Amino acid sequence: MAPQIAPSILSADFARLAEDVERIARSADWVHVDVMDNHFVPNLTLGLPIVEALLRNSALPLDCHLMIEDPDRWAPQYAEAGAGSVTIHAEAAKAPIRTLRAIRAAGARAGLGVNPATPVDGFEDLLGEIDMLLLMTVEPGFGGQKFLDVVLPKVRRARELIKGRDLPVWLQVDGGVSAETIERCAEAGADVFVAGSAVYGADDPAEAVRRLRAQAEEATAKADW
């Protein structure tokens, strides 16, 4: 699959969300929405009512990343509301298979997210239940953190597992993805790139997306996976 770029609105202006989404509407593939509940992560952002408002105002599909304590309860509601993709965290879900199936049944892509210290090998058997594996490349909770290089071997391992099973599972990296780090992620096997501060911290967010995409495409073409 060609690399996809999903700007995170965590770094957008929350008072002008629709305008900031519009700024990347013609260059990005997804709008990445970080839902944080101040329990699973030490930060509070937005929830279903704002996602519903964004759905009415965005030409791009929403990629909802639920960093919340009770994804089993909430994830299906994001999918039913019309999110294109809903990711739950392996560390939080108590009934991941049921929840992933409910997301798919509601018509959304189902994602499974793992924190930097969570190994992917234990989730091998769940690959058939998901459309995307999200690897956090910072500790979840805040934008603008430094990329954790220590996660790169896990990106490679996840790509191997996906390839070994011959499944159409996308591999997303999230956290500290920028012009300095995106090539290493693409070389390691990532194909969906979340970037918050690297996009919304730029003078021209649309151009920042185009540059990230070009870098990811070039690195993917050279990669051996």
Ligand SMILES: O=C(CO)[C@H](O)[C@H](O)COP(=O)(O)O
């Ligand atoms: O999930 C997240 C934090 O938990 C954000 O999506 C992520 O950190 C993006 O922001 P940046 O690109 O600035 O690191």
